[in-house]
Amino acid sequence: MRDDIKEVYFTEEQLRDKVRELGARITEDYRGKNPLIVSVLKGSYIFMADLTRAIDTPCNVDFMVVSSYGNGTKTSGEVQIIKDIAQPIDGRDLLIVEDILDSGVTLHYLMQILAARGANSIRLCTLLSKPERRKIDVNVDYLGFEIPDEFVVGYGLDYAEKYRNLPYIGILKPHVYGGEGE
Ligand code: 5GP
Ligand code: MG
Ligand code: MG
Numbered sequence: 001m002r003d004d005i006k007e008v009y010f011t012e013e014q015l016r017d018k019v020r021e022l023g024a025r026i027t028e029d030y031r032g033k034n035p036l037i038v039s040v041l042k043g044s045y046i047f048m049a050d051l052t053r054a055i056d057t058p059c060n061v062d063f064m065v066v067s068s069y070g071n072g073t074k075t076s077g078e079v080q081i082i083k084d085i086a087q088p089i090d091g092r093d094l095l096i097v098e099d100i101l102d103s104g105v106t107l108h109y110l111m112q113i114l115a116a117r118g119a120n121s122i123r124l125c126t127l128l129s130k131p132e133r134r135k136i137d138v139n140v141d142y143l144g145f146e147i148p149d150e151f152v153v154g155y156g157l158d159y160a161e162k163y164r165n166l167p168y169i170g171i172l173k174p175h176v177y178g179g180e181g182e
Pocket of ligand 3 (some may be wrong): 100157158159
């Protein structure tokens, strides 16, 4: 699996340091607020596990699964909720945790849906962002790293459901995309 990586973008140490930094900021900002921290599966599962352990103030955690539609599909919304948050969110301070902000379409619509349910506040924490790819402007409150327009894997992020368990983030060798390979 590791032979398929062309270049490591962020090592385990870099990720650990960044997660600690974000966790410390979130701890300060949410002290006494008992935030509801919501991870959008599956890509953010490792980031969520590490980030919440770097937060030193009481909080609740929950998980969502969403599927996004491109423009011009027959569905009414741009986002379909496959698995919802298991509790009411009115009056809560929500922190959405994402792996990567790309076009911004999914997050934009997801944040609208959650805002309509009467949350007291909604903030976004994303480990990665590709600003060049943005189609809809999304405000990021806690950002790990900006990256160029390259497809990255590892630390929860997949290619064809593989590579999520790599402990670092990197880009794949071109042959991996070429079809059958070992
Ligand atoms: P968007 O911001 O375009 O609505 O959707 C972002 C989603 O696209 C992410 O949550 C992730 O699932 C996927 N994605 C975008 N860029 C990458 C990437 O470089 N690597 C991987 N593995 N997934 C990506
Ligand atoms: Mg995601
Ligand atoms: Mg994926």
